[in-house]
Amino acid sequence: xxxxxxxxxxxxxxxxxxxxxxxxxxxxxxxxxxxxxxxxxxxxxxxxxxxxxxxxxxxxxxxxxxxxxxxxxxxxxxxxxxxxxxxxxxxxxxxxxxxxxxxxxxxxxxxxxxxxxxxxxxxxxxxxxxxxxxxxxxxxxxxxxxxxxxxxxxxxxxxxxxxxxxxxxxxxxxxxxxxxxxxxxxxxxxxxxxxxxxxxxxxx
Amino acid sequence: xxxxxxxxxxxxxxxxxxxxxxxxxxxxxxxxxxxxxxxxxxxxxxxxxxxxxxxxxxxxxxxxxxxxxxxxxxxxxxxxxxxxxxxxxxxxxxxxxxxxxxxxxxxxxxxxxxxxxxxxxxxxxxxxxxxxxxxxxxxxxxxxxxxxxxxxxxxxxxxxxxxxxxxxxxxxxxxxxxxxxxxxxxxxxxxxxxxxxxxxxxxx
DNA sequence: AATTAATGATACGACGCCGTATCATTCTAT
DNA sequence: ATAGAATGATACGGCGTCGTATCATTAATT
Numbered sequence: 001x002x003x004x005x006x007x008x009x010x011x012x013x014x015x016x017x018x019x020x021x022x023x024x025x026x027x028x029x030x031x032x033x034x035x036x037x038x039x040x041x042x043x044x045x046x047x048x049x050x051x052x053x054x055x056x057x058x059x060x061x062x063x064x065x066x067x068x069x070x071x072x073x074x075x076x077x078x079x080x081x082x083x084x085x086x087x088x089x090x091x092x093x094x095x096x097x098x099x100x101x102x103x104x105x106x107x108x109x110x111x112x113x114x115x116x117x118x119x120x121x122x123x124x125x126x127x128x129x130x131x132x133x134x135x136x137x138x139x140x141x142x143x144x145x146x147x148x149x150x151x152x153x154x155x156x157x158x159x160x161x162x163x164x165x166x167x168x169x170x171x172x173x174x175x176x177x178x179x180x181x182x183x184x185x186x187x188x189x190x191x192x193x194x195x196x197x198x199x200x201x202x203x204x
Numbered sequence: 205x206x207x208x209x210x211x212x213x214x215x216x217x218x219x220x221x222x223x224x225x226x227x228x229x230x231x232x233x234x235x236x237x238x239x240x241x242x243x244x245x246x247x248x249x250x251x252x253x254x255x256x257x258x259x260x261x262x263x264x265x266x267x268x269x270x271x272x273x274x275x276x277x278x279x280x281x282x283x284x285x286x287x288x289x290x291x292x293x294x295x296x297x298x299x300x301x302x303x304x305x306x307x308x309x310x311x312x313x314x315x316x317x318x319x320x321x322x323x324x325x326x327x328x329x330x331x332x333x334x335x336x337x338x339x340x341x342x343x344x345x346x347x348x349x350x351x352x353x354x355x356x357x358x359x360x361x362x363x364x365x366x367x368x369x370x371x372x373x374x375x376x377x378x379x380x381x382x383x384x385x386x387x388x389x390x391x392x393x394x395x396x397x398x399x400x401x402x403x404x405x406x407x408x
Numbered sequence: 409a410a411t412t413a414a415t416g417a418t419a420c421g422a423c424g425c426c427g428t429a430t431c432a433t434t435c436t437a438t
Numbered sequence: 439a440t441a442g443a444a445t446g447a448t449a450c451g452g453c454g455t456c457g458t459a460t461c462a463t464t465a466a467t468t
Binding site: 162 | 244246247317319320321323324327330331333334338342362363365366367369370371374375377378379380396399400
Binding site: 219262 | 442446
């Protein structure tokens with residue numbers, strides 16, 4: 001998770017240009033995300049985030065008020081990120097494979113770990129992730145099932161989603177296995193579809 | 205999660221009896237479990253654990269060395285607790301219902317949250333929970349499937365387990381819903397069995 | 409050009425929590 | 439019975455981290 005940046009970059013002092021401010025915001029939030037994903041909220045330090053973002057703590061507090069503020073703003077932007085990938089004229093099978101692959105990525109696993117761990121302190125984050133992540137996945141699965149089968153789409157989509165997660169996803173959450181390959185994700189997705197009788201072999 | 209104990213209990217000073225020592229051990233580990241489940245490892249304080257256990261910090265450090273030692277010993281005992289419920293001459297359907305109900309309990313959800321959050325710091329805990337919890341569940345499901353169907357038991361058992369968890373379990377982990385009733389658990393279990401063609405209605 | 413705003417570098421105060429020390433007290437061991 | 443071991447009550451040192459303050463520096467503003 002540790003991106004070996006070229007540390008010796010020093011930034012100019014003094015008041016920055018407007019572009020400089022925007023750049024600082026982005027770098028702070030990027031560093032915050034990566035730090036929160038790796039260490040969780042409690043164990044991530046503002047000093048480290050500042051160092052990674054090539055910014056002093058003063059700037060962070062000037063921009064976001066406090067540590068919670070950084071987290072909250074980062075969470076706000078995640079809603080857009082997680083729900084991305086809006087265009088998707090795929091088949092059900094390739095959609096399922098892509099969902100599996102994405103869920104097993106280091107980014108998503110780290111995010112889910114973080115959200116689960118901090119669900120009591122930041123309940124809104126859990127809601128955000130669920131609505132814009134999981135539920136959107138289910139909805140898109142339902143669209144495809146509806147288009148290809150046209151019956152019982154919603155219920156079957158949620159069932160399918162549960163299978164797409166599966167025990168391997170759980171093992172990944174627990175840190176017991178490494179991320180899977182795209183091929184393995186496709187294989188798992190196909191197996192899940194088969195279990196539910198949703199393979200491309202038409203029913204009748 | 206806060207059990208409103210009767211606080212004014214004061215314990216005698218001085219060297220305790222042997223039974224007293226055993227009692228202290230239990231109370232410390234009980235308090236540790238409840239605190240770690242509620243706050244996570246980082247946010248749980250030894251002072252609070254000591255207060256809950258009616259013991260001074262000195263005793264805790266005398267018994268377990270440090271905070272990590274308390275956690276490790278608690279984890280060791282969890283292996284036995286999680287794998288409990290060994291006798292189980294149930295039907296597949298009632299077994300599935302009991303698994304669902306158990307997984308949604310506050311204890312199990314808190315434990316899984318803790319394990320996922322601390323999977324990097326305490327990887328052994330994740331392995332323990334998975335082997336003695338999930339895998340044992342899958343194995344028992346496989347036994348029943350094997351007995352009732354006698355074909356493809358292991359693969360189907362893991363698939364079934366994924367469905368038994370399902371999106372509701374995920375919502376529970378995220379703190380989005382409350383624990384379900386035993387009836388709801390049974391309904392969910394039956395639905396999962398039906399999706400996989402494993403209901404009591406014999407296939408042929 | 410002069411003034412104001414924002415930043416970097418650095419130090420530091422405040423706070424929380426881990427772990428230890430001290431003294432009185434009670435049980436165990438011999 | 440006497441000495442030693444373990445505990446409660448309490449205080450406190452040490453450390454890490456959050457958040458703020460100071461001064462020099464640079465850009466925006468007027």
